[in-house]
Amino acid sequence: MFDPIFLARVQFAFTISFHIIFPAFTIGLGSFLAVLETLWVITKNVHYRDLYKFWIKIFAVAFGMGVVSGVVMSYQFGTNWSVFSDRVANVLGPLLGFEVMTAFFLEASFLGIMLFGWGRVSQTMHLVSTWIVAIGTLVSAFWILSANSWMQTPQGFTVGEDGRLMPTDWLEIIFNPSFPPRYLHMIAAAYLTTSFVVGGVGAFYLLKKKYLPHARIMLGMATIMATLVGPLQSAIGDWHGGNTLEHQPAKIAAIEGIWETTKGAPMLLFAWPDQKERKNYFEIGIPGGASYILKDDPNAELKGLNDFPDHNPPVAVVFFSFRVMVGLGVLMILIGIISTIYYFRGKLFESSWLHKAWIAMSPSGFIALLAGWFVTEVGRQPWSAYGVVRTAEAVSPAILGPQVAWSLAAFVIMYTFVFGAGIHYIFKLIRKGMVVAEEKDQYLDHSMEASVVEAISQK
Numbered sequence: 001m002f003d004p005i006f007l008a009r010v011q012f013a014f015t016i017s018f019h020i021i022f023p024a025f026t027i028g029l030g031s032f033l034a035v036l037e038t039l040w041v042i043t044k045n046v047h048y049r050d051l052y053k054f055w056i057k058i059f060a061v062a063f064g065m066g067v068v069s070g071v072v073m074s075y076q077f078g079t080n081w082s083v084f085s086d087r088v089a090n091v092l093g094p095l096l097g098f099e100v101m102t103a104f105f106l107e108a109s110f111l112g113i114m115l116f117g118w119g120r121v122s123q124t125m126h127l128v129s130t131w132i133v134a135i136g137t138l139v140s141a142f143w144i145l146s147a148n149s150w151m152q153t154p155q156g157f158t159v160g161e162d163g164r165l166m167p168t169d170w171l172e173i174i175f176n177p178s179f180p181p182r183y184l185h186m187i188a189a190a191y192l193t194t195s196f197v198v199g200g201v202g203a204f205y206l207l208k209k210k211y212l213p214h215a216r217i218m219l220g221m222a223t224i225m226a227t228l229v230g231p232l233q234s235a236i237g238d239w240h241g242g243n244t245l246e247h248q249p250a251k252i253a254a255i256e257g258i259w260e261t262t263k264g265a266p267m268l269l270f271a272w273p274d275q276k277e278r279k280n281y282f283e284i285g286i287p288g289g290a291s292y293i294l295k296d297d298p299n300a301e302l303k304g305l306n307d308f309p310d311h312n313p314p315v316a317v318v319f320f321s322f323r324v325m326v327g328l329g330v331l332m333i334l335i336g337i338i339s340t341i342y343y344f345r346g347k348l349f350e351s352s353w354l355h356k357a358w359i360a361m362s363p364s365g366f367i368a369l370l371a372g373w374f375v376t377e378v379g380r381q382p383w384s385a386y387g388v389v390r391t392a393e394a395v396s397p398a399i400l401g402p403q404v405a406w407s408l409a410a411f412v413i414m415y416t417f418v419f420g421a422g423i424h425y426i427f428k429l430i431r432k433g434m435v436v437a438e439e440k441d442q443y444l445d446h447s448m449e450a451s452v453v454e455a456i457s458q459k
Contacts, residue, residue: 002401005392008080011408013377015073018415020373021366022066027141027187028194029059030134032221037130041123047213053118054214054434055198058426060115065422072411080404084384084394091157091165091173095147103140107133138187145186149179151385152376153247165388177247181240182376188233189372192332193365195225199339200362201430203355211434216349219358223343226336233329238293245294248386250308251379254318256290257283258304265290265302270323273315278306313381321374328368335361 033055040048077085113121113129121129156172157165167173199222205215245252253259257268259278267289271280288298295302305312335357342348380386384394 002405004399004401004404005395007401007404007408008076008395008399009391011080011404011411012073012076014408014411014415015069015076016377017370017373018419019066019069019073021369022062022069023137023141023144024186024190024193024366024369025197026059026063026066027137027190028192029055029062030130030137031191032194032198033059034127034131034134035221037127041127047217050434050436051214051217054429056115057429061422061426061429063111065419069415069419080396080399081384081394082396084389087163087389087394088165088385091150091154091167092147094167094170095143095150095174099140099143099147103136103143106139107136110136141186141190142183145183146174146176146179148376149182150174150176152176152182152380153178154385154388159388165385178240178243181236181243185233185236185240185372188229188236189365189369191225191229192233193369195222195229196332196335196358196361196365198222199226199358203358204430205433206349207352207355207359211436212349214434214436219339219348219355220343222358223336223339223348226332227340228336230329230333230336234333237326237329241294245302248379249303250305250311251313251318251375252294253303253305253308254313254315254379255322255375256302257315257319258290258302259306260304261301261307262304263291263301264288264299267293268319271319273319275312275315311382313379318375318379321371321378325368325371325375328364328371331361332364332368 033052036048036052036055039045040052110129110132113126114133117126117129150173153176154165155176156167156169158168160166198218202215202218202220202222205211206219241252256265257271257273257280258265259280264287266283266285266287268280268283268285271283271285273280291300291302292298294300305315339348339354339358342351342354348354382391383389384391
């Protein structure tokens with residue numbers, strides 16, 4: 001009941017699940033704000049400025065929640081995973097330090113200008129600050145994903161006599177084999193997540209017959225992003241799958257629900273994996289589908305989980321999470337394609353059923369994002385650093401199950417209260433709507449500062 005390893009894993013999974021949705025949202029929203037302000041500076045179309053002022057309040061709240069949740073996560077390395085921290089500190093410590101020195105300091109330096117400099121600095125300076133913050137989110141993701149990818153495909157180190165890992169090649173560590181597809185996959189996921197939130201808000205206003213010019217811009221830009229990035233994400237995911245097959249074949253076996261090594265492995269649309277019996281129930285699949293997708297040959301052989309008796313992750317979690325992620329990805333692509341067709345037919349901004357579909361799909365990016373991370377992190381088990389440090393060996397030696405249970409309960413209560421309030425306030429901002437200015441250049445005003453201060457203080 002109070003297994004400290006299991007509870008420590010649940011606690012870290014809980015905190016990282018809360019954390020990851022906010023940085024992903026700010027990555028996409030930061031770039032969206034940069035594009036909006038660029039369009040405003042170039043065209044002087046006040047609708048772009050109104051949208052910037054509206055979304056920056058939401059960005060400020062999401063950015064703050066991302067920072068707070070990230071700080072909480074870092075403490076767990078010392079409390080619950082001290083052995084892991086001790087063994088890999090010489091590798092992961094500098095990577096996380098680089099993230100702070102390059103990305104976090106960059107964002108912190110220009111975030112104040114972005115939030116409170118409207119009307120106090122020149123248009124060019126404010127625009128540059130917005131772009132720097134947007135780029136900073138991408139740089140931050142670079143280092144974090146490099147560290148996470150190294151845990152999936154570690155290289156560029158040697159193991160000392162005391163068991164500590166010592167770096168031997170930083171380029172190999174940073175650009176480890178799984179980093180390129182994982183980084184691009186994450187950035188595309190962040191953009192898709194944000195686009196469906198922005199599109200959902202635009203569709204909501206269209207249904208309510210409010211802020212119609214602004215709503216058309218939001219839904220139109222979201223449609224472009226979904227149409228372009230959706231298929232691109234599918235291609236990146238295919239690349240990522242091939243990379244995982246090469247470096248983590250047990251994870252692929254869990255994703256596909258393959259127990260015995262099989263030639264012409266089917267692509268299971270549905271099944272019920274039973275890890276105890278080591279077989280599936282209620283299989284529905286496409287013959288040869290998995291072999292074709294992963295090896296471009298419907299008759300190719302894929303290794304099953306029974307070939308990795310000591311490396312089996314919790315199969316059901318990985319299997320179902322992968323299908324949730326892919327299923328939602330397919331829906332996103334379909335929504336993007338249908339919306340594009342409707343746009344060229346002149347019906348995108350009048351179709352109520354399509355607007356309702358966008359609203360319903362608004363949280364889909366967050367759900368797919370979490371499902372993808374469950375696949376990545378749970379599928380890595382039983383390793384903390386794949387093939388190097390086992391999770392059972394990484395936990396703090398003096399950790400007690402009841403202590404972790406109580407702290408986990410405290411996290412659940414506090415996160416529900418704090419982040420529930422933040423999310424509630426974001427919904428409140430959306431329901432309240434935006435301030436629509438007159439059709440003239442009102443750059444030299446301080447309504448941006450007042451709105452951001454109001455957002456932070458009310459939260």
